[in-house]
Amino acid sequence: MxxxxxxxxxxxxxxxxxxxxxxxxxxxxxxxxxxxxxxxxxxxxxxxxxxxxxxxxxxxxxxxxxxxxxxxxSLDFGKSYMNGTPVLSLIARNLPYTIELTIAAMIIGVVVGIPLGVMAAVNRDKLPDTGVRIFSLVGYAIPDFYLGALFLIVFALNLGWFPINGAGDGFLDRVHHIILPAVTLALVKAAFIGRLTRTSLLEVLGRDYIRTARAKGAREPRVIYRHGLRNALLPLTTGLGLSLLATLSGSVAIELVFNRPGIGRMLIQSMTERDYGVIQGGVVVLALLVVLINLLMDLVYIVVDPRIRVK
Amino acid sequence: MTEAPVLVHAQPTAAAIRPLLKVEKLSVEFGPKASPIRVVNGVSFEVDAGGSVGIVGESGSGKSITSLAVMGLIPSPPGRIVEGRVEFEGTNLLELQKSRLPDIRGRDIAMIFQEPMSSLNPVMTIGDQIGEAIKLHEKMSREQRRERIVELLKLVGIPNPEGRLGAYPHQFSGGMRQRVMIAMAVACNPKLLIADEPTTALDVTIQAQVLELMHKVRRTLNTSILLISHDLGVIADVCERVVVMYAGRVVEEADVKSIFRTPSHPYTRGLLQSIPRLNDERTRLYQIPGSVPLAGTVKKGCPFVARCPDRIGRCAEEMPPMFAVSKSQRAACWVTAGAAAAASLGINEGATA
Known part of the structure; x- marks a missing residue:
């Protein structure tokens, strides 16, 4: 192992x-x-x-x-050309914001997407399914930075419910700041995860062991969640991994739109300034994160699928 | 269907005891309502308490769908039961509220399936899967349940049951998985066990072991058995009565002995002739000419008419009802009915039909 x-x-x-x-x-x-x-x-x-x-x-x-x-x-990317700050400490300062945003968006995406997918699969070709399909289509079609700008105008500027920029200080303030950007990123994720859940669950619900579960006397919720969704998680894991990577890269644009600190904004800023060290350091960190996420997915597979575990 | 103008009307074979399962004129359709395909057509049979009945027929004869209909497990859409009754201990399951069916499934009627490789949940341990069957219907402590699971695994002949509770289905062979399926099915001492082609996917030696196990289950738990198979040999091994299905209809029903000694429907005779025999001199095995008509394509007359060596004019026009051939044997065939009528009237057999 x-x-x-x-x-x-x-x-x-x-x-x-x-x-x-x-x-x-x-x-x-x-x-x-x-x-x-x-x-x-x-x-x-x-x-x-x-x-x-x-x-x-x-x-x-x-x-x-x-x-x-x-x-x-030796993990030494030099210093920023602009202000002499070591690149490593710049990364250390910005990375938590990006991770925070990615995780928040991912959680919302999963919490919204999976139930949507289940609802669509269980009510296949009926109204809820059509609704989810339309939602997914819209989610796929709208670029997240555009959606972000829209949300910013409606909920932050006009309604004033959320702050316009920054990441906030202290837990509650940070939560307040992260809601809009996270929801923006998450809606696109939810569309993707919902679609994926629907497809994998429908595939699984046609399997023989689902019939066995019903023959045992299991009621529908148990059949769907315990036997169906549990097995649908296998193909879903791949999708969630890809989605996590997409969220990470998507956060670059979102950080810019919401003027949030983070690796994405750091990278873009340093690009305009030709700050080689910062760019190189930032990209290395992102590449490492991608590798780590892939590794994490492999681990999740082992947990989710006992057939891999034994081999 | 028009009333048969001749002869003894079909008499139900039930004795004084009420049958455990009574299926009456069951019809199942698939596909769009506007142009439905009828895959099970007016099927009736009974299973007595403690009895064992086999349904035999080719692929596409509707035998599996019949068994799924009893369980209320027909995938809907596209399938639906359009008429008939499925009486279990006097209750019509088709009229029962949908929410009450899960209470009966697994507890009173349990089912095992053809594909032991795919019928077990790949991500649950077999201990959990058998335990779930118990947990759904019976209240007992964790330890009690565990004991019961071990007991069940012992009953079905899984070696080292304690050590295999945490094993996953992929760690078992096909035969062992079918044993696990049987353990799961009998976990709550069901009154009726429906086995849909339980041995078809297994090789011959394992087949024999699984059939022996079904005997054992029947002996020890006094479970009634409804066995679905395309193999008359398997049916003969386990069952007392046989229902022969063809193209969605019951064409013959009798006790096992009569089926083998005096098959009354030409289709049953064809099936018996197609069984290879060791002492047979013929080099080529008999086969019934033609193939089973596609479901729903037979609009009138006997579905077997195109392949029947004994057909007469009436066969293509009118579906024969079930005629009683003897006290324990009934067949849906005009020719047989004619012969039986002739015999009962003392006319020379085979003169007219």
Whole structure:
């Protein structure tokens, strides 16, 4: 078991290396000079040279690349070009907000999506099913940043129920701040999860063991939840994993729309500033998160499906 | 159906004791209401308390649907019971409130299915699955339940039952899974056990073991059995009475001995001739020519007419009702009815039909 996990982690190393390399190359191909971005158009050539030397930008590209790889291995992404803050502490400051938003959105998505899917499957081709189908279609079709802007205008600006930006301080204030962005992200998730639940549950409800459960004298709620949904969780797990990844990347746009701190906003800001270290650090963290989520899904599989456990 | 103009009317074979299960003129349709397909058509039979009845027929004869109808487990939509009665201990299950059916299923009538590989929930331990069957109908403590599960696993011959409570279905072979299914079915001492092709998916030696187990269950728990099979040999092994179904109808009903000695319906005769025999000299096994008509395609006349070697003019026009051939045997065949009538009138057999 531990060996399996370690192997899976080892599998991820080439992936992460590829991501690192791509980011490094992409940043260097993009036009724009980080020194000018940091010091401004009016900076003197000596100042620029001095800045480049300090940030390690004066050495050949291949050397920069190896310095970057080496730094990554020792979890040192350097300092922000803009204000000299270590990249690691920038990440540490922003990451919790992104994780908080992702988890909140995921919870709402699951809590809304799965019951919707069950309702649709049980009432197949009837009114509730059609309702869920329309909801899913709308959810799929609306881009989340647009929905976010809409919510912002209606619920924050016009009705004043929610704050317009920021992440808040203290638990209650943070909850208050997270509701709108989380709901925005979650509605799209719920549409996806609802659809997925409906499909997998319908598939499972046609299986022989469902008939066995009914033959035993189990009543419908028990048949559906205990026997049906429990088995539908197997295909659902994959979908939930993918959905979690999508939520993570979706939070980038949402952080921007709601002007929330987080890795997404940090990345976008540093891109406009050509702040290589911050971009590279942020991407590495996101890549690591993706790998971790995939690993987590593997673990969930083992819990959910006893057939995997034994092998 | 028009009233038969001749002969003894079909007499119910029930003795003085009221039958445990009485199915009367059961019809089941599938598909859209505008153009329904009738897969079970006016099926009647009885199972006495402690008795064992087999339903035999080819694939598509409606035997499985009949058994599911008794359990109230016909998938609806697309299926529905359009007429008839299913009386269990005098109560018509079809009129019973839907919410009360689960109380009867598993407790009074239990069922095992053809596919032991897929009929068990893959993510529940077998201990939990058998335990659920008990928990749904009987109140007992955890320890008592556990003891009962072990007892049941012992009854069905699972080695080391205590150690296998936490095992999952995929850790069992097909035969063992069918044993688990049987343990689950008899968990609450049901009065009637419906077994739908319980041995079809198993290889021959395991088949014999499972049939032996069904005998044992019957002996020890005094459970009545309704066995569905396409295999007359299996039916003969377990059952006292046989119902032969063809294209959704009962074509013959008799005790096992009569079915084998004096089959009265041409279809039953065909079935018997198709059983391979060791001492047979023929090189090619007999087969009934043609194939079963698609469900719902027979609009009038006897459904077997196209394949029947003995058919007469009337067969294509009118569905024969069940005629009593003897005290314990009935068949739906004009030719047999004619012969029986002739015999009873003392005319030479086979002169007219």
């Amino acid at each position: 531990t060996r399996y996990m370690l192997l899976r982690l080892a599998d991820a190393i080439p992936t992460i290396w590829l991501v690192l390399t791509l980011v490094f190359i992409a940043m260097r191909i993009l036009p724009g000079d980080p020194a000018i971005a940091a010091l401004g158009d009016a900076a003197l050539p000596e100042q620029l040279a001095d800045f480049r030397a300090k940030m390690g930008l004066d050495v050949p590209l291949w050397q920069q690349y190896f310095n970057f790889l080496y730094g990554t291995l």
